[in-house]
Amino acid sequence: MLAGPCSCERRRSLSISSEQTLAQDLVHDLVQDLAVECRDLGKAYQFYRRPIDQVKQVLLGGKRRYYDEYWALKEIGFAIPKGAAVGIVGRNGSGKSTLLQILCGITAPTVGTLTVKGRIAPVLALGAAFDYELTGRENCYLSGAILGLKRAQVAERLPAIQELCGLGDFFEQPVKLYSSGMGARLAFAICAHADGDVLIVDEALAVGDDAFRERCRTLIRAFRQRGTILFVSHDLDQVAELCERTIWIDRGRLRADGETHAVIRDYRKALAEEADDPNRFAFMT
Numbered sequence: 001m002l003a004g005p006c007s008c009e010r011r012r013s014l015s016i017s018s019e020q021t022l023a024q025d026l027v028h029d030l031v032q033d034l035a036v037e038c039r040d041l042g043k044a045y046q047f048y049r050r051p052i053d054q055v056k057q058v059l060l061g062g063k064r065r066y067y068d069e070y071w072a073l074k075e076i077g078f079a080i081p082k083g084a085a086v087g088i089v090g091r092n093g094s095g096k097s098t099l100l101q102i103l104c105g106i107t108a109p110t111v112g113t114l115t116v117k118g119r120i121a122p123v124l125a126l127g128a129a130f131d132y133e134l135t136g137r138e139n140c141y142l143s144g145a146i147l148g149l150k151r152a153q154v155a156e157r158l159p160a161i162q163e164l165c166g167l168g169d170f171f172e173q174p175v176k177l178y179s180s181g182m183g184a185r186l187a188f189a190i191c192a193h194a195d196g197d198v199l200i201v202d203e204a205l206a207v208g209d210d211a212f213r214e215r216c217r218t219l220i221r222a223f224r225q226r227g228t229i230l231f232v233s234h235d236l237d238q239v240a241e242l243c244e245r246t247i248w249i250d251r252g253r254l255r256a257d258g259e260t261h262a263v264i265r266d267y268r269k270a271l272a273e274e275a276d277d278p279n280r281f282a283f284m285t
């Protein structure tokens with residue numbers, strides 16, 4: 001005769017299953033509260049040493065490779081909760097912009113998974129999507145549509161956008177006549193009024209002048225009350241001012257991820273002590 005589980009075994013299995021449910025609920029809550037999560041993310045670019053190699057790859061490719069691979073990012077993994085302000089730092093060419101481009105959907109990762117919850121307001125990407133023949137005002141409507149705003153919503157916010165970007169008469173001129181800083185002003189002003197859940201700021205602050213940077217800082221601080229911010233910059237003081245957490249990318253890999261002051265301290269130390277090795281740009285074949 002098969003014996004049924006004794007009452008203490010049953011109790012144990014009950015408590016295990018309730019623990020499992022609790023754990024599942026916890027994981028579920030944590031996942032719900034995440035704005036961005038990436039796992040084992042990697043991006044490889046292909047480099048052809050001669051133009052003919054590209055043709056060969058298309059015609060004869062298959063298993064054979066006629067290109068060198070360059071892994072701009074490898075094994076990147078992190079989770080960012082909703083409402084966090086996270087800085088991303090690293091030397092030139094370390095992979096910061098590539099990471100942002102993947103987050104914005106401009107480029108696809110070669111490997112790994114990425115989850116972004118909510119609507120992204122990407123300053124850099126938006127600037128790249130401008131129609132250079134259209135005026136600043138017309139680009140507001142175009143960008144607004146890209147960011148999911150209705151025409152009436154853009155019209156309602158136009159005065160505030162125009163005020164923030166401060167382009168004066170150039171607001172009515174084609175964007176092809178703008179300097180890079182003016183384009184960044186327009187992109188930032190639109191993003192700041194787009195109801196995004198995740199604000200991604202790259203070079204907008206770097207190319208802006210002091211007055212504009214100050215306005216951006218004020219807006220970013222205000223945005224922190226309601227959304228998630230990812231902020232890439234070489235200005236470490238600004239990162240420290242705006243972000244409580246910082247991710248340090250080094251040669252395409254995640255070197256540190258933690259409290260901003262600690263990460264920046266270590267990063268500054270590395271900048272001072274570790275030579276700027278050009279070999280980091282060598283193709284990995």
Ligand SMILES: Nc1ncnc2c1ncn2[C@@H]1O[C@H](COP(=O)(O)OP(=O)(O)OP(=O)(O)O)[C@@H](O)[C@H]1O
Pocket residue numbers: 045046072090091092093094095096097098099281
């Ligand atoms: N479209 C592309 N095709 C090929 N290689 C690329 C491409 N975009 C970036 N790379 C390479 O990927 C690496 C990472 O570039 P990325 O722009 O992400 O660096 P970064 O950390 O943003 O640098 P910086 O601080 O100088 O802006 C660099 O070596 C760069 O040459």
